Amino acid sequence: MEQGFHSVKNEAIDKLSPTKVLSPQQNDLKQAIRAFCLAHRQDEHAVFLIEGDAGTGKSIVLNSIFNEIQSLSRQKEKKSPFYGMQNYLVVNHPEMMKLYKNISEQFSYLKKKDFERPTTFINRMRKAGKTADILFIDEAHLLLTRSDKYNHFEQDNHLEELIQLSRITVIVFDEKQVLKFKSCWNRELLQKLVGSYPVQTYHLTQQFRVQAHADVQDWISAFCHKIIQPMPAKQTFDFRFFDDAQSLYDFLCSRNAEYGLSRMLATYDYPYRLDGQDHFIQEGRFYLRWDRSKPDEKLPWAERPDTIDEVGSVYTVQGFDLNYVGLILGPSVLYDAATDGVRIDTRRYEDGAAFAGREGLADPEWVKEQIMLNAINVLMTRAVHGLYIYAHDPALRCKLMEIQAERNKVKGGRIAASRV
Structure with a gap:
């Protein structure tokens, strides 16, 4: 371990x-x-x-x-x-x-x-x-x-x-x-x-996993309702956005080397099949395989040391804690300029099994979107000490980097003012 x-x-x-x-x-x-x-x-x-x-x-x-x-x-x-x-x-x-x-x-x-x-x-x-x-x-x-x-x-x-x-x-x-x-x-x-x-x-009602102030938990909850709030204040819980997936992964690996139990996760927006072959997620310089199916392994995926070299899905981490999480929001998670919030494209979701059997559903498209938002909520609430996010969509990535820059600017201004 x-x-x-x-x-x-x-x-x-x-x-x-x-x-x-x-x-x-x-x-x-x-x-x-x-x-x-x-x-x-x-x-x-x-x-x-x-x-x-x-x-x-x-x-x-x-x-x-x-x-x-x-x-x-x-x-x-x-x-x-x-x-x-x-x-x-x-x-x-x-x-x-x-x-x-x-x-x-x-x-x-x-x-x-x-x-x-x-x-x-x-x-x-x-x-x-x-x-x-x-x-x-x-x-x-x-x-x-x-x-x-x-x-x-x-x-x-x-x-x-x-x-x-x-x-x-x-x-x-x-x-x-x-x-x-x-x-x-x-x-x-x-x-x-x-x-x-x-x-x-x-x-x-008491939160034990995410060791963060309420503003981080509020930000995650709002995002899962398609609202992008201002960046939470800097705190012990390390919450930040990256504009390069490989840089995120490199940083996460350093966290894993120091603290352990740090893993890459992604929304189910990249092809994956249970065919015994490796399937990869590529985002620019970043190229890493999806989690391998190993039902005979005694340890869960989240706790096997070798899985630092894989990307986990919502199915492998639901119910588990991780110290630090690097999360890739894939092509289905988009920025909506009209609402200044999030838009979900259900056509880009690669988890076909999730949408099998629509009989009896009054509004399947609404349920699809809710399932995808639920998955994001699960992925964003695995981390105990830090959450790092990269967005595939350039517009969403730009928006996240923008609110991070605004947060850092406000913090820098306060520090400068305190020195006067």
């Missing part, structure tokens, strides 16, 4: 460790889930919903309470109301699944079979005629909202099936991280599926 001042504390396996100390708000949520599970353990079905923006620690709390309940369920003596319960955790994300299974190796009360992908879990439980006592679902916004026979899911909705297969369902959900037509979640659909059961909702 890479060495550096920040690298150890940001390893995902440590971040999600059940021994991690929780914040007061996170601990309050954990106790609320515990109380809910006890209060509804005789119900036919009940749902606890965890919400919050990226980086608020939803998965940390989920894994912490799952580990506590699993430990209590497998005690040698019957001292807990959780004793003997059959509980599972599912996540529809292969990189996150690697992480959970790696964590399971550290604790004797956990088994690898406690963690499954949702389709595998549904098919296995249906075939065996069994149900779970408590089912924990991470990244529920990645669950399928339609059948996917190619991947052996023949029912209509993952979440609907999972609730039916569990007495109590604990769900992590963020509709701003929906990335595909076949996982096209919104508030109305979620409420329709859970509204007939006892439901408790808890919304986490």
Whole structure:
């Protein structure tokens, strides 16, 4: 593993460790889930919903309470109301699944079979005629909202099936991280599926990943609503724009050498196929391959040292922290002179699988744009200590460099004034 001042504390396996100390708000949520599970353990079905923006620690709390309940369920003596319960955790994300299974190796009360992908879990439980006592679902916004026979899911909705297969369902959900037509979640659909059961909702608000002032988080949020705000003030969080992708990458590599866990990411605007071949992103002098598909690798992509030589997609980094991120906004992300903001060209998006299965969508073009903006939000909220951005579109690149120059000019003027 890479060495550096920040690298150890940001390893995902440590971040999600059940021994991690929780914040007061996170601990309050954990106790609320515990109380809910006890209060509804005789119900036919009940749902606890965890919400919050990226980086608020939803998965940390989920894994912490799952580990506590699993430990209590497998005690040698019957001292807990959780004793003997059959509980599972599912996540529809292969990189996150690697992480959970790696964590399971550290604790004797956990088994690898406690963690499954949702389709595998549904098919296995249906075939065996069994149900779970408590089912924990991470990244529920990645669950399928339609059948996917190619991947052996023949029912209509993952979440609907999972609730039916569990007495109590604990769900992590963020509709701003929906990335595909076949996982096209919104508030109305979620409420329709859970509204007939006892439901408790808890919304986490404290940001733990992006160690920046509120103006950086506000800038990212505005950009993902197609608004370009003035450049945030200089601060400990290193936020800057580059007019050359290779210069960005060179700088990121120096950060990686010093601190570790620094990676290049890009919007899905460059061709990529799962054909066993390397596929490259080129921006001027910059020429680097997309992330290689290695499902048999034990470590997730974000934590393998060799991936400093690759560009990650939204699918490889969703749910993970990085110390520093270099982000390429590809050809689909454009400057709109009429609004002085952002324009999204859905025709330039290369992720064809994201837009497969438009049946039943009232406004597919609007959903396409929202999916692409969601992806940008995910990519921009991976960095703990610094975010560096390069834009393919010359007009957008010019606009970003302009607001950066204005910020630097204002800062320089203030310094000069203080010396008078």
